[in-house]
């Protein structure tokens with residue numbers, strides 16, 4: 001159990017320091033409505049919802065009573081005034097009684113927790129109904145062309161993401177894993193969201209909003225930029241991957257785990 005490990009200066013409790021990488025997060029990581037609809041469906045008719053690792057509030061339902069938990073002050077400060085302020089706490093130690101919420105959710109966060117098993121146990125403990133987790137399947141990260149252009153960043157991601165099957169098992173026997181198709185014009189700028197818009201990954205600010213890039217050294221990043229820029233200029237990227245520019249959805253690594261049991 002490592003949940004007593006020191007937190008970063010802004011309170012970040014995971015492997016990424018959001019005091020450094022999170023300042024422009026809200027600009028690039030907006031909730032994608034078609035993904036939000038899948039999350040809303042998974043939450044069912046829950047009236048009270050806990051959002052863990054809530055960040056700037058992406059995917060938080062606005063038609064239910066939401067309690068948000070977020071350890072990084074930088075992320076908490078980016079929450080719009082229309083959302084309730086987030087509580088400074090961590091998944092591994094939730095300050096709520098057993099069964100306090102109808103449902104709970106966590107998006108793009110579990111891979112950062114210091115003690116995944118403790119965090120999932122806590123979410124299960126405080127939730128009467130479904131525990132909805134959106135995360136990536138590490139074995140499917142290589143579906144994305146970035147795997148060829150910057151294998152280090154994909155390897156970093158693969159090493160961070162826990163397998164969804166293990167999360168589903170921890171959350172209960174009736175849990176299911178649902179695919180999350182990524183739309184071509186996805187409003188949420190995670191890496192795979194740019195499957196058909198490669199130019200976006202040449203923008204350092206867009207990359208900064210994806211924490212995996214903060215673990216890759218400058219030389220590797222520069223090599224990636226040079227190679228992608230050259231291939232876009234020469235038409236090589238388009239000859240291999242150009243069909244993605246008009247492909248409406250991409251079945252990448254993104255999954256929704258609906259924990260029940």
Ligand SMILES: C[S@@+](CC[C@H](N)C(=O)[O-])C[C@H]1O[C@@H](n2cnc3c(N)ncnc32)[C@H](O)[C@@H]1O
Nearest residue numbers: 013014053054055058072090091107109112113
């Ligand atoms: C990539 S952001 C996702 C934010 C938001 N859920 C979203 O979908 O945009 C990951 C968030 O998880 C938070 N986090 C990291 N470790 C955590 C922990 N142990 N408990 C709760 N939240 C944590 C980070 O501070 C960060 O805000």
